[in-house]
Amino acid sequence: MITPKIEKVLRGGQTWPPPIWLMRQAGRYLPEYRVVRAKAGNFLNLCSSPELAAEVTLQPIKRFDLDAAIVFADILLIASALGQKLRFDDVHGPILEPAISKYGVGVLNSSASNDMLDPVCQTIQLVRSELDTSKSVIGFCGGPWTVATYMVAGHSSVDQSATRLFAYKNPSDFCFLIDRLVEISAKYMISQAKAGANILKIFDSWAGVLPEMEFERWVIEPTRKLVEIVRANVEDVTIIGFPRGAGDNYESYLIKTGVDALALDTQISENLGRHLQEKAPIQGNLDPIALEAGGEALSRAVDRVLDQFGSGPFVFNLGHGIGKNTPIDHVHELINRVRNSVDPCSWK
Numbered sequence: 119m120i121t122p123k124i125e126k127v128l129r130g131g132q133t134w135p136p137p138i139w140l141m142r143q144a145g146r147y148l149p150e151y152r153v154v155r156a157k158a159g160n161f162l163n164l165c166s167s168p169e170l171a172a173e174v175t176l177q178p179i180k181r182f183d184l185d186a187a188i189v190f191a192d193i194l195l196i197a198s199a200l201g202q203k204l205r206f207d208d209v210h211g212p213i214l215e216p217a218i219s220k221y222g223v224g225v226l227n228s229s230a231s232n233d234m235l236d237p238v239c240q241t242i243q244l245v246r247s248e249l250d251t252s253k254s255v256i257g258f259c260g261g262p263w264t265v266a267t268y269m270v271a272g273h274s275s276v277d278q279s280a281t282r283l284f285a286y287k288n289p290s291d292f293c294f295l296i297d298r299l300v301e302i303s304a305k306y307m308i309s310q311a312k313a314g315a316n317i318l319k320i321f322d323s324w325a326g327v328l329p330e331m332e333f334e335r336w337v338i339e340p341t342r343k344l345v346e347i348v349r350a351n352v353e354d355v356t357i358i359g360f361p362r363g364a365g366d367n368y369e370s371y372l373i374k375t376g377v378d379a380l381a382l383d384t385q386i387s388e389n390l391g392r393h394l395q396e397k398a399p400i401q402g403n404l405d406p407i408a409l410e411a412g413g414e415a416l417s418r419a420v421d422r423v424l425d426q427f428g429s430g431p432f433v434f435n436l437g438h439g440i441g442k443n444t445p446i447d448h449v450h451e452l453i454n455r456v457r458n459s460v461d462p463c464s465w466k
């Protein structure tokens with residue numbers, strides 16, 4: 119059996135054109151997604167209905183022939199497994215109750231419930247059985263720090279100040295929460311790999327708000343443990359880390375956590391990005407707003423990403439999730455431009 123392109127790259131190999139998938143590739147910008155979501159009633163029902171979730175997971179592959187399918191789920195399902203009531207409000211986004219900032223860590227279950235997590239593994243099984251073997255299935259979880267920011271505040275926030283404050287004032291309670299998250303996230307990732315996920319990704323979307331010492335304590339150390347437990351239990355899975363906004367801390371994250379590859383955000387400098395690519399395969403980092411803009415701005419942005427990272431191990435992606443107002447034609451333009459680009463190594 120041939121190794122799918124992305125897995126080859128994540129193990130340090132190179133292919134041209136680079137493999138491509140897009141963060142949040144299944145979602146509201148696709149009319150076929152909106153139909154299935156309406157059928158499910160709401161987002162959480164969709165996540166816990168394996169047939170429907172598998173259908174939306176595969177929609178972007180059918181439409182764009184992307185190189186990987188990422189299972190349709192959410193990083194916050196874990197919070198509900200730990201005992202918080204989770205809902206998604208169309209205006210305010212996720213709401214988690216009771217919030218830990220108000221009621222403390224006593225709100226957590228003593229033993230986690232798998233009611234929201236088991237369906238995700240069933241979705242992975244369905245997707246793996248329907249997807250061509252040349253394409254990879256990606257499973258994921260949130261970084262413990264990022265999931266904790268929602269669990270403590272009880273909702274999204276701009277600077278995660280409620281959680282930073284809680285962690286400074288109640289370090290042992292916060293440590294308890296992070297340890298619970300590491301333990302359940304590791305089990306969840308192992309189950310996803312056993313269900314058929316070939317690649318696992320850790321989304322630490324709010325890693326960038328922490329000073330270096332706290333980054334070490336609440337991002338690096340928990341992620342290191344999580345990666346260690348997963349590796350001790352599954353062979354042959356590659357792990358992508360996404361400490362979004364980590365800037366200069368990206369390098370110590372890579373070295374100390376043991377992830378195989380790094381997903382880069384849009385803000386990383388060219389120098390740092392290239393330096394990191396000498397140490398590990400890179401995924402990223404087109405600005406999703408350039409994708410929404412389309413035209414010349416998109417072409418220039420795509421060429422720049424290819425120029426920066428095309429000559430090393432590289433998976434083309436966005437630097438953050440695709441926006442719900444993104445025109446579908448722009449996604450086609452992006453993929454065509456990447457697939458028809460000239461291999462920089464052919465000039466050497």
Ligand code: CP3
Pocket residue numbers: 140141142143144145146155161188189190191192193194206211212258274321323439
């Ligand atoms: O990438 C994919 O296609 C797979 C599915 C996926 C979703 N969420 C589906 C989703 C993935 C990988 C995520 C990760 C996720 N979820 C993150 C990390 C990545 C990032 O964006 O920084 C975070 C922080 C969340 C938490 C979350 N989920 C928020 C804050 C929101 C509300 C804001 C929004 O975009 O609507 C969600 C909802 C959500 N997760 C939707 C989707 C498709 C929209 C739900 C809908 O109304 O249909």
